[in-house]
Amino acid sequence: MVVVMGPEASQADVDSVVDLVRTAGGEAFVSSGVSRTIVGLVGDVEQFSTLNLRGMPGVSDVVRISVPYKLVSREHHRARSVITVRGVPIGPDTLTVIAGPCAVETPEQTLAAARMARAGGASLLRGGAFKPRTSPYAFQGLGEAGLKILADVRTETGLPIVTEVVDPADVDLVASYADMLQVGTRNMSNFPLLQAVGSAGKPVMLKRGMNATIEEWLMAAEYIAQRGNLDIVLCERGIRTFETATRNTLDISAVPVAQRLSHLPVIVDPSHSGGRRDLVLPLSRAAIAVGADGIIIDVHPQPEMALCDGAQALVDSDMRELASVAANLAPLVGRTLTPAPAVTPVG
Amino acid sequence: MVVVMGPEASQADVDSVVDLVRTAGGEAFVSSGVSRTIVGLVGDVEQFSTLNLRGMPGVSDVVRISVPYKLVSREHHRARSVITVRGVPIGPDTLTVIAGPCAVETPEQTLAAARMARAGGASLLRGGAFKPRTSPYAFQGLGEAGLKILADVRTETGLPIVTEVVDPADVDLVASYADMLQVGTRNMSNFPLLQAVGSAGKPVMLKRGMNATIEEWLMAAEYIAQRGNLDIVLCERGIRTFETATRNTLDISAVPVAQRLSHLPVIVDPSHSGGRRDLVLPLSRAAIAVGADGIIIDVHPQPEMALCDGAQALVDSDMRELASVAANLAPLVGRTLTPAPAVTPVG
Amino acid sequence: MVVVMGPEASQADVDSVVDLVRTAGGEAFVSSGVSRTIVGLVGDVEQFSTLNLRGMPGVSDVVRISVPYKLVSREHHRARSVITVRGVPIGPDTLTVIAGPCAVETPEQTLAAARMARAGGASLLRGGAFKPRTSPYAFQGLGEAGLKILADVRTETGLPIVTEVVDPADVDLVASYADMLQVGTRNMSNFPLLQAVGSAGKPVMLKRGMNATIEEWLMAAEYIAQRGNLDIVLCERGIRTFETATRNTLDISAVPVAQRLSHLPVIVDPSHSGGRRDLVLPLSRAAIAVGADGIIIDVHPQPEMALCDGAQALVDSDMRELASVAANLAPLVGRTLTPAPAVTPVG
Amino acid sequence: MVVVMGPEASQADVDSVVDLVRTAGGEAFVSSGVSRTIVGLVGDVEQFSTLNLRGMPGVSDVVRISVPYKLVSREHHRARSVITVRGVPIGPDTLTVIAGPCAVETPEQTLAAARMARAGGASLLRGGAFKPRTSPYAFQGLGEAGLKILADVRTETGLPIVTEVVDPADVDLVASYADMLQVGTRNMSNFPLLQAVGSAGKPVMLKRGMNATIEEWLMAAEYIAQRGNLDIVLCERGIRTFETATRNTLDISAVPVAQRLSHLPVIVDPSHSGGRRDLVLPLSRAAIAVGADGIIIDVHPQPEMALCDGAQALVDSDMRELASVAANLAPLVGRTLTPAPAVTPVG
Numbered sequence A, B, C, D: 001m002v003v004v005m006g007p008e009a010s011q012a013d014v015d016s017v018v019d020l021v022r023t024a025g026g027e028a029f030v031s032s033g034v035s036r037t038i039v040g041l042v043g044d045v046e047q048f049s050t051l052n053l054r055g056m057p058g059v060s061d062v063v064r065i066s067v068p069y070k071l072v073s074r075e076h077h078r079a080r081s082v083i084t085v086r087g088v089p090i091g092p093d094t095l096t097v098i099a100g101p102c103a104v105e106t107p108e109q110t111l112a113a114a115r116m117a118r119a120g121g122a123s124l125l126r127g128g129a130f131k132p133r134t135s136p137y138a139f140q141g142l143g144e145a146g147l148k149i150l151a152d153v154r155t156e157t158g159l160p161i162v163t164e165v166v167d168p169a170d171v172d173l174v175a176s177y178a179d180m181l182q183v184g185t186r187n188m189s190n191f192p193l194l195q196a197v198g199s200a201g202k203p204v205m206l207k208r209g210m211n212a213t214i215e216e217w218l219m220a221a222e223y224i225a226q227r228g229n230l231d232i233v234l235c236e237r238g239i240r241t242f243e244t245a246t247r248n249t250l251d252i253s254a255v256p257v258a259q260r261l262s263h264l265p266v267i268v269d270p271s272h273s274g275g276r277r278d279l280v281l282p283l284s285r286a287a288i289a290v291g292a293d294g295i296i297i298d299v300h301p302q303p304e305m306a307l308c309d310g311a312q313a314l315v316d317s318d319m320r321e322l323a324s325v326a327a328n329l330a331p332l333v334g335r336t337l338t339p340a341p342a343v344t345p346v347g
Helices: A011-023 A045-049 A107-119 A144-157 A168-177 A191-198 A214-226 A254-261 A270-274 A277-290 A316-332 B011-023 B045-049 B107-119 B144-157 B168-177 B191-198 B214-226 B254-261 B270-274 B277-290 B316-333 C011-023 C045-049 C107-119 C144-157 C168-177 C191-198 C214-226 C254-261 C270-274 C277-290 C316-333 D011-023 D045-049 D107-119 D144-157 D168-177 D191-198 D214-226 D254-261 D270-274 D277-290 D316-332
Strands: A002-005 A027-032 A037-042 A059-063 A083-085 A088-090 A094-100 A122-126 A161-164 A180-183 A204-207 A232-236 A266-268 A294-298 B002-005 B027-032 B037-042 B059-063 B083-085 B088-090 B094-100 B122-126 B161-164 B180-183 B204-207 B232-236 B266-268 B294-298 C002-005 C027-032 C037-042 C059-063 C083-085 C088-090 C094-100 C122-126 C161-164 C180-183 C204-207 C232-236 C266-268 C294-298 D002-005 D027-032 D037-042 D059-063 D083-085 D088-090 D094-100 D122-126 D161-164 D180-183 D204-207 D232-236 D266-268 D294-298
Touching (some): A002 A011, A011 A027, A011 A037, A027 C027, A037 C027, A037 C037, A088 A094, A094 A107, A094 A316, A107 A122, A107 A144, A122 A144, A122 A294, A144 A161, A168 A191, A168 B168, A180 A191, A204 A214, A214 A232, A214 A254, A232 A254, A254 A266, A254 A277, A254 D277, A266 A277, A270 A277, A277 A294, A277 A316, A277 D254, A277 D277, A316 D316, B002 B011, B011 B037, B027 D027, B037 D027, B037 D037, B088 B094, B094 B107, B107 B144, B122 B144, B144 B161, B144 B168, B161 B168, B168 B180, B168 B191, B180 B191, B191 B214, B204 B214, B214 B254, B232 B254, B254 B277, B266 B277, B270 B277, B270 B294, B277 B294, B277 C254, B316 C316, C002 C011, C088 C094, C094 C107, C094 C316, C107 C122, C107 C144, C107 C316, C122 C144, C122 C294, C144 C168, C161 C168, C168 C180, C168 C191, C168 D168, C180 C191, C204 C214, C214 C232, C214 C254, C232 C254, C254 C266, C254 C277, C266 C277, C270 C277, C277 C294, D002 D011, D011 D027, D011 D037, D088 D094, D094 D316, D107 D122, D107 D316, D122 D144, D144 D168, D161 D168, D168 D180, D180 D191, D191 D204, D191 D214, D204 D214, D214 D232, D214 D254, D232 D254, D254 D277, D266 D277, D270 D277
Parallel strands (some): A094 A122, A094 A294, A161 A180, A180 A204, A232 A266, B094 B122, B094 B294, B122 B161, B161 B180, B180 B204, B204 B232, B232 B266, B266 B294, C094 C122, C122 C161, C161 C180, C180 C204, C232 C266, C266 C294, D094 D122, D094 D294, D122 D161, D161 D180, D204 D232, D232 D266, D266 D294
Antiparallel strands (some): A002 A037, A027 A037, A083 A088, B083 B088, C002 C037, C002 C059, C027 C037, C083 C088, D002 D037, D002 D059, D027 D037
């Protein structure tokens, strides 16, 4: 941590900063320049943060040098992690495709979408039973009935389930059905929810807030990790910018940046970032090529009848093209396409 | 709602759109231009939204013309509303000052801050017992113990309490102490929380999401209103932009814009938007002059010891200046400063 | 300047940084922390910038501590400056209103607008003869014919002229008519233009780029100042954000922030930031209350016939209200409304 | 174009709009809905734009339906264009790599960088002789001396030259040396410069403004096209967002979006968008995979000595990896890597 003194700061101002830091058990190194003095602090940064150094006389800025997250950083865990979802890996050597309907609507629609997903190279099934919707008048999901449909479709297709949870009170219920819990973009800073999923004993997919910096995203992951759960996959899904041609702006650079800062896997959601079906394949290619550890895709057997985000869902022919793209591109970035689990015979 | 056909759309494509809309019980008017055809829809817009018109062949865009919120719009309620918080009004004829500590730390600190608030013209006391913090390592608030302190200080000073709730499961608890529930910027799209506060029977202050458009903010208010609670006060607190000189960019234009679109009162938080004590008074003057129905301010008896956001807290001398500013500016915008309630003698 | 070493940096890496800085004539102070080492540099920052320290082994970041502008900073010139435009002051003790048509269209329209401006409290006349337009198919201004109209209207009304220049090749021509040269938002980073107006011997109004940080805005002013011209007025006119309800987002906080960093006057353009006539008066009140040194306003005798930005132009009744607002608010922020110059009798 | 009437609009208000449009030679279709009336306009949109419909009584919004650009749109020219730079193609069937130093510093540095570029798969040489720099104290380029160096290096290596021009007055000079003129991000809305390069008879590379929407970028291209020059290549180079981990946010989606709206080739600059050497290869892979028609890359023989943007320049080993990436990825997106021209023997 560095304290930057203003040009008008007196020697007494500098001394006060040094004294306060030393009283708090830290060390302070003073560097006096031509027009400014800076004080470098060494010690427990979290404690320094409570000192309100910025409010002291003569101080013009306080610059944090070290990163504020720990458990999810590569300084804490050098090698990149592999997260396993009911046996399906997400990590540095594989390319894992997650696909399924935006919302679970009926058993038939979900099963059809899951079969499309599997045929398109997916090894995990996504599908929403609890939907956070901007309008209170829009379809809010089937709730537990939707979770049951997902579980049935898992039995039928062998694909483990990734599904969203939006209320801390629902975490146990959702975790009793799901193989991976998804925290959506609007909930990235919902700290009670992060703590609840951190304690649920299931892997978590944490979508980046559409307004969150990469550092804030990693801090949200730290909330989950702090509860003892390091099975976290980060998902870049587009940020909000001034551009209106796409629903959000996919921040493709966030993939290598987050992979350098954190050991957690990073995947990309090309469906929600673009919000347009015609962008999903190009953005999927970009995501794989940039080095993402996976992608998550909306599919729907009849997009024109979808209750949620039909405009971005891939159809059968798209999924076949996606399968081919994934198979061809993965080796070029040193990965193998994660195979779908075998269907376990029931009974 | 207007459906814009692409330049390559056929007559059959246009007919399909018209047929679908009529089947759904609406009417469709076709306007064929030189290079494009547009179809104007009349009827139930919510129902049209489920038709996935955007996914139909030949359709290039679907433009919503009417606003998506109803209960909070001025089309639904022409006159601007007055919300009353334990007898203290917030509305078009008054200027209501809310002040208090960012976080409740101790009884002494809270009482001192409340007295500063009252001396500075405040008629409502703010103070956080449940704090949403970006870092899991930062002070998270005192919880119920903090609520009890607030209740004691209310008895002592007569100031009704505004306090934040962050988890739907805590709404009943917080509502049993608070006079007004605050939904913070990070929770503006936390729909389970919006629904819970909508059912709690207390007025709600809804902060704008730092990444939310004004329309999304009003949709969040609609979530609350839909549960039967129209006692909502909107609070502009700065949006996220590329500028880093201030913590957020106060969107001062949002005040008149939201007041024109909605009948709900709109107040401004100059403390959190700027994040710097030296900006609080200038931004308070701007907020009052632009026509805000109130302001909400951080104060602290010893900002250098504050556990939360000390860098932006006003001190005693600032509060006296604020009182003078509020008293002088309010009449120029046709308002009277809302007086603090009398202290009820405990008997 | 502070060099932050990465956690993996070796002692040799640190030594290399120190050696390079000393070779370049500077001094380097090393502070070794628990997980990181930082090196504070003292000396000529501009020279350090050319050293490419960021590219050296072990370096994770280079943080500039001092501000990159000099001549326009308050460290260079402590007191806030007063700029005089043909005798009309813009500075800390006055409130100066600039008004006029967005574009000069005809002598009659310009004269009518100038009279409205003067009646509304303006002491300077704005009006565009060279218009930068997003579409090549839109009205581009009258050019020199427009400048002549402005000069005639100045004779008639006594109001000095502020007008935009968009091409370095036109600066001498425009300067031969104008009393103040305006650099528009799209040209804030047009460095040849900044250098040309810096050499033209006339005061300059520098609009903030709609995508520029406050620091970049001050660096653009530094370009002008470096040519020997410190008669610069900064104009905040809204920045680009995700919000679409207003054309741009007026960054009201930029006024006090820029006034603290620079000695130059700062004014506000409420017409172009909001882009809506109904926002001009509220935003003007906010600008005056926050402490702006002036405002610049679009007026038009017949907005519905305007060739440029008619939707935001004030009409006669608005200007009377503006005059009243300016007269009442100015004293509350310790200013007097700058009077219009007397009309000089011709002949 | 659609005129949306407000809920309070009278029949007379609607009639006035219809009358005005018909007087202007257009047609107007009225659709009356439950709560709103809309008027669809057919005819010359440019003329309608001058009518100030937004300012008429009862009008709440005017929505443009057709795109505002013509010559550069795919409606004007269905097939995607191939632009040829001294024999080197940029278009839909090829992948063209442009590389070279950010700034021309010396003959030796430029020649070394050009050889690295050619070895790395480049068929065009970039290099700046006129540099737009944020700071007036930074290196501004060698000017004409730099152009001469580029011309010599072209003779030596066979690589045609792409170089930036920043002042309309320099366009003829730069065009006398360069094979392609570059308009930089800060000049995308410098309309006199766009017009000058449009008349210069050389292909133009138009970088997207860091704050420009895709529509504004295409309008800037329209300015060039309107002067008779359709040899334009669009270059995405990152937009400004709230994220600070990268210098700008590469808008990878802009590539397919712009390719669908315009027939012009679209390339990507991964060096300037990320601003970090370690991101250049991942972003190059993403750009190729998403379907860009080319990439433009900074290289430098000794980045630690570069006078401009050394932190992002690739070195020899990177360029060899880039060559391999480009060769392997191009076929997967149906392209062939554009070969460098043969060196023409002098004499």
